[in-house]
Amino acid sequence: MIQVLVAAAVHLALVALAFLRPAAGRRAMGLFFAVMAVGVNGAVTLFAPHLFVDLAAAAPWGWYRAIAMTLTEPSPRIFGTVMVLGELTVAGLVLAHGRATRLGLLGAALFALGITPLGAATLANPLLAVAALRLASIPWPASAFTRADRGPVAERAEARRGHDVG
Numbered sequence: 001m002i003q004v005l006v007a008a009a010v011h012l013a014l015v016a017l018a019f020l021r022p023a024a025g026r027r028a029m030g031l032f033f034a035v036m037a038v039g040v041n042g043a044v045t046l047f048a049p050h051l052f053v054d055l056a057a058a059a060p061w062g063w064y065r066a067i068a069m070t071l072t073e074p075s076p077r078i079f080g081t082v083m084v085l086g087e088l089t090v091a092g093l094v095l096a097h098g099r100a101t102r103l104g105l106l107g108a109a110l111f112a113l114g115i116t117p118l119g120a121a122t123l124a125n126p127l128l129a130v131a132a133l134r135l136a137s138i139p140w141p142a143s144a145f146t147r148a149d150r151g152p153v154a155e156r157a158e159a160r161r162g163h164d165v166g
Helices: 002-020 022-047 050-057 062-072 076-095 099-118 125-136 151-161
Strands: none
Touching (some): 002 022, 002 125, 062 076, 076 099
């Protein structure tokens, strides 16, 4: 239950950032996927790959459990490596610019929704998808950690003060 509450709190924070401070929300989303890739799936892949199979086996829906077992059981370590690479790719795309960013954010939403049926630990994932979809609705002409990426909130504030927002 603690894991669900922590996930819900983190995902709610990402939703709040996505709506209130989108540029910061995009940075947080990209970093979140990078940290989860290395810190969670990377660690599981290296030290306890059987946990991927255990999680798949505990999925509450039979059809989903069958798909998850087919993907994880033959080689949990390879599955984990693919998960790490996929999440790192999403993180990199989210932090990029233009169409790549939109693709990464849509990938983040699909990933979050795709693993939601794994069980209680992923029940808050639709909140993560909401944040990613909100961010995907915004054009991102600059990479996440450049001066040019001030985001729409900063641009509106500067426009009100009469500064150039270009």
